[in-house]
Amino acid sequence: MHRSNPSQSDRSNGSAAGTPPTGPEGLAGADFLQLNPADAPAGGLADWLTDRLRAAISDGRLPLGTRLPATRVLAAELRISRGVVTEAYQRLTEDGHITARARAGTTVVAAPLTTTAPPEHRAGGAAAQHAGEVDGSRRTPTEGRGLRARRDGKGAVVEQPGLDVFDSLRAAPARIDLTPGVPDLAAFPRSAWLRAERTVLNDLESSAFGYGDPAGTPALRRAVANWLARNRGVAADPDDLIIVAGVSQAIGLVAQVLKDRGITEIAVEDPGSLGSRQHLQNWGLTTTPIPVDGDGLRVDLLRASGAGVVMATPAHHFPTGVVLEGERRRELIQWAADGGLILEDDYDAEHRYDRPPVPALRAMLTDQVIYAGSVSKLLAPSLRIGWMLPPPQHKDALIGMKRLADLGNAALPQLTLAQLMESGELERQLRFLRRRHRTRRDAMVDAVRNYLPTATVHGAAAGLHLTITFDDSSNDVELAAAALHKGVKTHPLSWHCQLPHAPGLVLGYAARTPTEITEAIAIIAEVR
Amino acid sequence: MHRSNPSQSDRSNGSAAGTPPTGPEGLAGADFLQLNPADAPAGGLADWLTDRLRAAISDGRLPLGTRLPATRVLAAELRISRGVVTEAYQRLTEDGHITARARAGTTVVAAPLTTTAPPEHRAGGAAAQHAGEVDGSRRTPTEGRGLRARRDGKGAVVEQPGLDVFDSLRAAPARIDLTPGVPDLAAFPRSAWLRAERTVLNDLESSAFGYGDPAGTPALRRAVANWLARNRGVAADPDDLIIVAGVSQAIGLVAQVLKDRGITEIAVEDPGSLGSRQHLQNWGLTTTPIPVDGDGLRVDLLRASGAGVVMATPAHHFPTGVVLEGERRRELIQWAADGGLILEDDYDAEHRYDRPPVPALRAMLTDQVIYAGSVSKLLAPSLRIGWMLPPPQHKDALIGMKRLADLGNAALPQLTLAQLMESGELERQLRFLRRRHRTRRDAMVDAVRNYLPTATVHGAAAGLHLTITFDDSSNDVELAAAALHKGVKTHPLSWHCQLPHAPGLVLGYAARTPTEITEAIAIIAEVR
DSSP: OBSSOTTSOTTSOTTTTSSOSSSOOOOOSTTGGGOOGGGSOTTOHHHHHHHHHHHHHHTTSSOTTOBOOOHHHHHHHHTSOHHHHHHHHHHHHHHTSEEEETTTEEEEOOOOOSOOSOOTTSOOGGGGGGTTTSOOOOOOHHHHTSSSOOOSSSSOOOOOOOTTHHHHHHHSOOSEEOOSSOOOGGGOOHHHHHHHHHHHHHHOOGGGGSOOOTTOOHHHHHHHHHHHHHHHOOOOOGGGOEEESSHHHHHHHHHHHHHHTTOOEEEEEESOOHHHHHHHHHTTOEEEEEEEETTEEOHHHHHHHTOSEEEEOTTSOTTTOOOOOHHHHHHHHHHHHTTOEEEEEOTTTTOBSSSOOOOOGGGTOSSSEEEEEESTTTTOGGGOOEEEEOOHHHHHHHHHHHHHHHSSOOHHHHHHHHHHHHTTHHHHHHHHHHHHHHHHHHHHHHHHHHHOTTOEEEOTTBSSEEEEEOSSOOOHHHHHHHHHHTTEEOEEGGGGOSSOOOOEEEEEOTTSOHHHHHHHHHHHHHHO | OBSSOTTSOSSSOOOSTTOOSSSSTTOSSOSGGGOOGGGSOTTOHHHHHHHHHHHHHHTTSSOTTOBOOOHHHHHHHHTSOHHHHHHHHHHHHHTTSEEEETTTEEEEOOOOSSOOOOGGGTTGGGGGGGTTSSOOOOOOGGGGOSSSOOOSSSSOOOOOOOTTHHHHHHHSOOSEEOOSSOOOGGGOOHHHHHHHHHHHHHHOOGGGGSOOOTTOOHHHHHHHHHHHHHHHOOOOOGGGOEEESHHHHHHHHHHHHHHHTTOOEEEEEESOOHHHHHHHHHTTOEEEEEEEETTEEOHHHHHHHTOSEEEEOTTSOTTTOOOOOHHHHHHHHHHHHTTOEEEEEOTTTTOBSSSOOOOOGGGTOSSSEEEEEESTTTTOGGGOOEEEEOOHHHHHHHHHHHHHHHSSOOHHHHHHHHHHHHTTHHHHHHHHHHHHHHHHHHHHHHHHHHHOTTOEEEOTTBSSEEEEEOSSOOOHHHHHHHHHHTTEEOEEGGGGOSSOOOOEEEEEOTTSOHHHHHHHHHHHHHHO
16 A cells, blocks of 8 residues: 555555554553453463453454554563563464564454354364364354344444445435446447347347246357456356356355355455445355455465355455455465365456456366456446356356346346457457546546545555545544535445444546546545 | 137137227227226216226326327227227317327326225225135244145145256257247347337436446336336336346245245145246245135135235136136235235236236235236246335335345346337237237147147136146146157146146247147147
8 A cells, every 4th residue: 555656556565654554553551451460360471461462352442453562561561571471462473363563563453253163164274273262152144134244242343334325325416426336337338239239139049038047148158258268367168157147146146055055154355345245244144354454365364264265356355456465365275275165256357557467366276266257347237247157066056046036137138248248349348448447547546646645545556446545543434424415425445344444435436537536536635 | 717619718708700800809808907898887988988097097007198099999909989989088188188199199198186096995895794704823934834835634745846947948959849938039029129228228327327226227117107007907106116037036035025024934826836836935935835726716725724925826827827706806805904915926917818807916905915027928038027016014125135136137128128118119019919829829729629629728818828637647747748758848737736636738829830839739649
């Protein structure tokens, strides 16, 4: 992350300012957690201190990003040996709850998770060594199904928006809509679409109007296989692809299959898409947050969580834009090889400006990745067309779920899209969009630099949105509400977080003109 | 039911003799408002028609801006003098309710100030007299559990086909496909569809390509409300309609809402649609079979079953074609008034040949009927567009389930269909299909009479299929398999039965030519 500078990539230079962007600094010792060594059993000081710190991280008294006192300072305050503090910190580091960095000090990076029991299909392996080290009760599926997901424990609760939050936001009037997640809708290739549909209708057999294969029309499955091979490095047999009504349906189908197999938990990136999380929760899964840092998903913490399944955006993290770094990628692949299952949401992989293309994880890992993508960010969300490429062992169950959901996507739009893909029209559209989006991205970065100079910009190298964070304790929900009141629609970053995180906004730039974007950012600066 | 004799059809005499050359042949009434001249008092046709039209304008079934049928068309459909229609139109014009313009046709321009009785009260007080005549305690939700509903008793169990039976059947090669449930797919109005889509794309705001209302586009909800008012006697507020991916999705959404409310059992007609039953079962509901006889659903047995919810096809029973008889209809309405919930599958209501139109149950009963319909039998199943009209207390939960399923149907096909509905194109298509289907129906009835003289024909007066039964103990699954082996695809009747029933076949005629139909029936006779 960097200060308003699009030319430096997202994940470089994370310590430019010398301090992590989040968290109260340097909690001093005296009152720190009201620790009293007199409470410790004889000869068990290190155990006691470790337990107390872990409990405080777990229940939210030490939120993510909190800097712990220096060992020297804490030891002095507690009047215990510095070695005891060092040992406690060391154990928590090994558990993945805190980390020590040269200049940033010792920082809380992950809360102990609410579950330790590995889901059924997960092999024991490395995860098992952490079993029993963390406590917390597992949410039952029905509890997770409520309107609001909350983290167990007292303090570390991030208020979660309700299920209809996107519908409400959509219904709200606004002059400039910076909602992330849509391409330039005005650029939808109406003529090309109609031409393609006429071509399809000219040649179509009547039987195509009848009930069809719930997995999709053969023509679109072939076209998507070719598209993935050309654009995402993924070699897919068309027979293995399932056409779905967008990635959100793919998530729902996977959730149902997991539940049928007794799996009730899925790890998710944090920050991570609120919409995806809501979907998973509403299908009855607990979403365990795994922190994402400047190198992407903390695979060590994923492993420590004991979760058997993770949903991730490795090629372009939502919403921070981080690309999963090479070593992390290898760790994640190893985690999957040890029995983990990855739901890869390749949500806007095609849109990039200042960085080399990143192949999908699925390109490297066929048996442990359920790959999902769509044309929502490429053409239009309202087409409701996406695809999934599951490993063989999940294919039939997922097709069964798709049949149950709607008997399969509508045929005519599938065939029209196939025509656009095979004719090269869709790639032309992508090139066109990329030029246009880039200009808009630049306008937004410039506007942020001018009007919000203290904001940090994340994820400007690719995608349809960027994220800005503020190095303070302001309330981003209130900020977004104030901006909306002035006619500018955005997402507060905290919507996309289950764990505490720096305040910020997620700002879509693809669908608005540079003038609108500049005006919108000025308004945000005004109400901030 | 009758022995292979199309002239003694289910409900009325449909003999072709005396049919006027203009208009659809053999109709005893109009789809338009379900007008049936037999209801008119002697010598009072013009009064009657004027009153009916005024009532429909008043209660919203003919909203402002609706184009009325041409006098010639309506007169032909009603088999009354054109002068009668002209007189009724003239009176309404004088009242200021409608206006005739040269090219725009006759259009509703103002509603009467005094309202007539709303549709739900039309059934009158007759229903009340049956209250308390039948008793039966309601079963608690958990008692009916189990994946397959089987009748208690001695071995009265019918083997049930697997979940993928329809996919397998579809994949099987066959020369002549008599699978029931599809209209003439070759008649899909390709040019009209493209024209409508071009019109839509010319005027469309860009935001329509973004994420939309999960309940459907306002334009289609309006168009469906108008369609239901004109053709099914149902007065619906567009805001109460939910656009879905066909009736099978509607069934799934209802099943999920029922389950969330602790309901685990739903009564179904027997015989009754295998596909619907499979859907219900796969969403975890037990399907309790309620026998259907020559008057329709045995409401006394429904009441005795204790089930709180029933799925039914009152206007045209699948697969036998029975229309729920008047007294039974009143019993069912009373059952609902006593707290029962009806899922009304109005699956092919528009297709009828030899009988008067039957309004939907929903027209009489708004608070206890979840109404579901689609264009699968009108245009094409592969469009995956349908609608549901739930009572207010279930609306939000069903919209939530639709959001969870797929975030809402794709927008463009919705808008194109709305255009076809509002322009009158869909009604033209229906009239065209009806003529064509009628010829095919006649060909099938003739062929059965010639080749299978001992078979009994059911449901020939309406729909897209008919059912034949045999008065013996032959195995219809084996018969269907033998026919398929010879290149003829059908459904064995026993697929659609949970309770023991006479053997038979369900034969779709709408999608095949008279020559193909005759050949197929000859082949069935040969392998029998």
